[in-house]
Amino acid sequence: MTRIYSLAILIAGWALAAALVQSRLLPGPLTVGTTMLADLRSGELPFHMACTLGRVIISFAIAMILGIVAGYAMGRSKTADRYADPWLTVLLNMPALVTIIFAYIWIGLNETAAILAVAVNKLPNVIVIMREGARALDPELDEMARAFKFSLLTRVRHVTIPQFAPYLAACSRSGLSIVWKIVLVVELIGRPNGVGFVLGSAFSLFDMAQILSYAICFIVLMLVIEGYLVQPLERRANRWRRRPA
Numbered sequence: 001m002t003r004i005y006s007l008a009i010l011i012a013g014w015a016l017a018a019a020l021v022q023s024r025l026l027p028g029p030l031t032v033g034t035t036m037l038a039d040l041r042s043g044e045l046p047f048h049m050a051c052t053l054g055r056v057i058i059s060f061a062i063a064m065i066l067g068i069v070a071g072y073a074m075g076r077s078k079t080a081d082r083y084a085d086p087w088l089t090v091l092l093n094m095p096a097l098v099t100i101i102f103a104y105i106w107i108g109l110n111e112t113a114a115i116l117a118v119a120v121n122k123l124p125n126v127i128v129i130m131r132e133g134a135r136a137l138d139p140e141l142d143e144m145a146r147a148f149k150f151s152l153l154t155r156v157r158h159v160t161i162p163q164f165a166p167y168l169a170a171c172s173r174s175g176l177s178i179v180w181k182i183v184l185v186v187e188l189i190g191r192p193n194g195v196g197f198v199l200g201s202a203f204s205l206f207d208m209a210q211i212l213s214y215a216i217c218f219i220v221l222m223l224v225i226e227g228y229l230v231q232p233l234e235r236r237a238n239r240w241r242r243r244p245a
Contacts, residue, residue, distance in 0.1 A: 011029050014028070014029055015028050015029050015030075018031075024206070024208065024209075025206070025208050026208065027208050027209040027212065031209050032209050032212045032213050032216070033213075034209075035209040035210055035213045036213040036216070036217065039210070039213060039214075044198075045213075045214070045217060047193070048193055048194055048195055048197070048198050048214070049195060049217060049218065049221065051187075051191075051193045051194040051195075052180075052183055052184070052187065052194040052195040052196065052218070053221070055111075055114060055115055055118065055183050055186070055187075055194065056118075056176075056179050056180050056183050058115050059115045059116075059118035059119040059122065059179055059183065060119075060122065060175060060176060060179045062115070062116075062119040063118075063119040063120075063122035063123045063126055063175065063179070064126055064171070064172070064175070066119070066123055066126075067122075067123050067124075067125075067126025067127045067129075067130055067171070068126065068130050068168070070084070070123075070127045070130075071126060071127040071128070071129065071130025071131040071133070071134060072130055072131075072133075072134045073134075074088075074127065074131045074134070075130065075131040075132065075133065075134020075135045075137075076134050076137075081131070088124055088127055088128070091120070091123065091124035092124045092125075092128070094121075096121045096182050096185065097185065099117050099120050099121050100117040100121075100182075100185060100186055100189060100190075101189075102117075103116055103117035103120070104117070104189065104190050109190045109191075111191075113190070114183075114186045114187070114190065114191055117182075117186055118179055118182045118183050118186055121178070121179075121182050122175050122178055122179050122182070125171060125174065125175055125178060126171045126175060129167050129170055129171040129174075130164075130167055130168075130171065132167065133163070133164050133166075133167030133168075134164075136163070136167075137160065137163050137164075138163065141159050141163070142155075142159065144159075145158075145159050165236075169230075169233055172230060172233070173226070173230050173231075176222070176225070176226070176230060177222075180218070180222055183196065184196035184199065184218075187200075188200040195214050195218050198210065198214050199211055199214060199215070202214070
């Protein structure tokens, strides 16, 4: 109930501010809601949301897979870490906008460039977290697995993955918030569809009602994914660490 009251206060304050300002640069909740419904009925809003969500999912999956492999290798091998660490430092400090521009120039204004630009921006974050996870693996558990002659699959399933799970959950949660923000920039610069493209078009027309309607819808979508997918997975991943009272 507290969240509902807080949300109601926010909407009421927004409506009051819009009524006092009386400007198209600050439309009220009713105006934004009307715009949102019109875009829903025309199919424009679901289409652009689906385009953006697809890019988020694909680029996130690529970054996670490559980051897990690279992070594990760097965490378990000092040689790999020594050789790859300078590249990791470069990627961590490379501005997202520069990476996006490079991708569009080298690959072209297409989906491949857009997805790779987002994945590359997310990749170093995954590598850093998974490297720490690999370094934190308990060697005594590995010795126990070898002593009991666990197969590789059994060792990965029952020894490695449970220890890795909190780190996977952490980089998934932080990475999702990074990815969807970068996707909007990618779409703003070089894609003909998606939420970022619509926001750029609305900005050129100073259409604040459309900007707010798309921004609100996308934020709600990300909150739903966070609350009903990412957080439950994070709690499940950390459940094994809890000790009975």
